[in-house]
Amino acid sequence: MSPLYQVLSRLMSKQLTLTRxxxxxxxxxxxxxxxxxxxxxxxxxxxxxxxIVNSEDDNER
Structure with missing residues (x-):
């Protein structure tokens, strides 16, 4: 199982925070x-x- 797939699986099971x-x-x-x-x-x-993408861009500035 690829690392990306593992992360997505955890996300779908609500184990990731919104920030992550x-x-x-x-x-x-x-x-x-x-x-x-x-x-x-x-x-x-x-x-x-x-x-989300735009707000993350703003936070990096």
């Missing part, structure tokens, strides 16, 4: 995953994924 989920979303987005892919994977809307 958001960091994972940010990491996957930086690796080239589309908003649509992330929205489907995390069961969120594309606009919510975009908000």
């Amino acid at each position: 989920r958001n960091r994972l979303i940010m990491t996957l987005r930086q690796k080239g995953h589309s908003l649509s892919q992330l929205a489907e994977r995390f069961d969120l809307s594309k606009s919510r994924i975009s908000q």
Whole structure:
């Protein structure tokens, strides 16, 4: 089982905090995953994924 799959499995079982989920979303987005892919994977809307990515960008500045 790949590390990414393990993280996603824990997320789906609610073992990850929202902060860790958001960091994972940010990491996957930086690796080239589309908003649509992330929205489907995390069961969120594309606009919510975009908000998460943008807020994480703002926090890094």
